[in-house]
Amino acid sequence: MTYDLISRFNHWIIALAMIGMLAFGIYIEDFAPQGPEAGALLQTHKAIGVLVLVYGLWRVGWRLARGFLEPAAPVPVWQDRIAKLTHWVLIASVILMPLSGMTTSLFGGHDIQMFGLFIIPGFAENKAISEIAADAHGAIANVLIFFIVLHVAGALKHHFVDRDTTLVRMTSGRSTR
Template identity: 30%
Template sequence: MTLKNTDDRWGGLSQLLHWTIVVLILVIAYIGLTMGDLPNGPDKIRTYALHKSIGITILGLAVLRLLWRFYAGTPKPAPGTPHLQERLASLMHWALYALLFAIPISGWVVNSSAGFPLQWFGLVNLPAIVERSRELHEAAEEAHELMFWLLALLAAAHAGAAFYHHIFQRDATLARMLPKGWLRTGEAVLADTSNDKDSGHAA
C-alpha cells in the first residue's frame, strides 16, 4: 500500500486518519451524550476528562490530516462524476473539515470560560484559550452541542453519498478510501464479466 495519495486512490495515511477520526467521533459522541447523566463523583470527572482528551486528539489529527492533504494532494473525482456533484462533494468535505476544527475548539472554550484546567490524558497541561466568562460559557456550550448535531447530519449524508456511489453508480469512490482489495466495485465486476465474455469464459 502506498502512503501517499495518487490520482486514483487515497494513500494509507489518508485512509488511516479518515477512519481513526470516524471511530473517535463515534466514541466521543457516545461519551458526550451520556456523561451529563452520570452521578456526581470521581467517575464523572474522569469521564469528562476522557471526553476532553479524545476531543483534543481529534483536533490534532484533523490538523495532521489537513497538512498531509496539502502535501500529498487528493485523488481525481471518480471518472464520469458530473461537475455539480463534484462541487457538492467538495463543499461537503470542507464543511466537515470546518466542523472537525470548530467543535473541539468550542469545547475548549466551554472548558476555559468555566475556569477549568485542561490536561491531555493526564500527560500535558494545555492553556486556557479565553478568559473566564459566564456568557461566553453558555454561548460556547450551545454552539458545541449545535455544531455536533450539524456534524451528525452532514456525516450521515456524506456516508449515504459514499454508499450511493458504491451501490448505484458502481464507481470506486468508497473502495479507494479503503485498503486495496477490501471492496470490489461494480466497475471491476463489470470489467471481469466482459473479460470473461471476450475470452470465451461466459456461460
C-alpha cells in the same frame, strides 16, 4: 487517482475518533448519570478531544497540502458540489469541534487533565465566552451528524448503486473495480 496510504490511514482514524467522540459527548450530556462519575467521563472526553485536535491538525494539514481528489467516476455537477461541500464541512469540524470544546472548558475556568500526565490550566472565568463556545460545540455537532449521514449514504450509493471505486479507493486504495 487514488488515496495514498497516509491519507487512508488518517481518514479512518479520524472518522472513528469523530464518530466515537460524538457518541461519547451525547452520552455524557443526555444519558450518563449526573454526579462525580459524569465529571470523570467529561475529563476523559476532554483529554481524548485534545488528542483528536493534535492528530487532526496533521490530518487536515496533509489533506490541504495534497488537495482533494477529483471524483472517482463522472457524477452530475450538483452531486459533485454537495460532495465537496460535505468534505469541507467534515474537515473543518475536525478542528472546530475540539477548539469549541476547549474554549468552553478553559473559559469556564476549568483545567483539562491530560490522563493524569499533565494539565492544561483553565483561564480566568469568562462565562459569556464559555457559553457561546458551548452552544457552538453543540450546534456544530448537530451539523456534523447531518453531514456524516449524507457522507456515508453517498459512499454506499457509489459502491452499491453506481458500482464505482469511490469507496474502495479509501479502503484498499484500489482505483479499478
